[in-house]
Amino acid sequence: MDQTLSPAEQAACQQLKSQGYTVLEALLDPEEAERLDARGRVLMAGKSGYAKLEGALNPLPELAPLCIHPAVLRIAGHFLGEPFYLLNNVCLMWCQPGAPGGRLHADWPLGDVPEPYPSWPMLLQTMWMLTDFTAENGATRLVPATHLGGRHPALAQDAGEVPALGRRGSVLIWNGGVWHRNGANTSVDQHRMGANAAYIPRFVHRPELWPRLCRDLYRQFPAALQQLLERAVEPDSGAV
Ligand SMILES: O=C(O)CCC(=O)C(=O)O
Structure with missing residues (x-):
């Protein structure tokens, strides 16, 4: 694998370090994103609100190219070292009109790690935007730079979160330590579909x-x- 980061990837790494997240635009053909979104909705038919399909690579192996996108792999290698692993076999996260916002949290394994948890990522998260992500349709919301504090959010914290906005085909990457949640979908008819691939360093479990x-x-x-x-x-x- 070519380990050399492009200038855009270097900028993304800087933002990940300082803010805990970044969005890379237009990495996936929007038509392919739309197709995957449609397939995902069929697979999750009957689920309401904020719905998840864990292990989505099994029924939808067409998600594989997302998991090995060269830019994502280079950024993951930069933070996690080589080799690293895919943890969750992809989880589709569908935020349907009317779905409530989620609970602000930092990701596994940090719940098992004494505070202050490290500012470097024990889990590097990606969310492929299979639809546009907007403030109205439930875009993931993050609190910039909270991975640097090493603490979990208090329950009712109004923490200054911002939505991660992007067009269909973009990818949000975040350090699992930055506080985040899905936004509420306040729209009447705008669906939000994301494909989440989570990468772990090899030392987490060998x-x-x-x-x-x-x-x-x-x-x-x-x-x-x-x-x-x-x-x-x-x-x-x-x-x-
Ligand atoms: O669906 C979202 O936007 C949030 C996902 C999330 O909280 C997570 O993967 O830990």
Whole structure:
């Protein structure tokens, strides 16, 4: 992979460092974005409000080119180091007319990390805009520079959030530590569809580095040791 960042990518990295997020315009053909949006809506038919489809690569493998877009990979490599991994197999996030705004938060794994959490990203998030993202249709809202404070938002905080606006085919990239949420969709008929791909650095979870423990032996260990070993044990072949 070409690791050299273009001037636009360098500027995006600077903004990610200082503000915690950036938007890159026109990385995806708008017609392809529109097609993916339509497919996503069919897959989620029957869901109302703010709807999610986790693991969307399974039913919609056409999302694969988004996950490996060279600009996104270069920026992810810049922040996460090589190699890094795709965490969530893509999640479609559909904000339908009338859907309420979400809860302001920082992303996993920071809920498991003592405060102050690091200002560098333990999770680098992308949201491909499969529709336009507008202030009315529920564009993701972020609070600039909050990744630098290392703290989670207080519950009722009015924190100075701004909507991440962009045309269909743009991508929002954010440091999982910056406070954010989906906006409310206050429109009557404007749908908002995003495809979220989340990238993690290799040090977050690397079970392949060490030999797996035999499952039969694991079963004989005390519960406290089983808990310590639960990610280091071989898969349960009898599991349904
Ligand atoms: O759908 C959105 O705009 C927000 C997504 C979000 O909060 C997240 O992926 O953590």
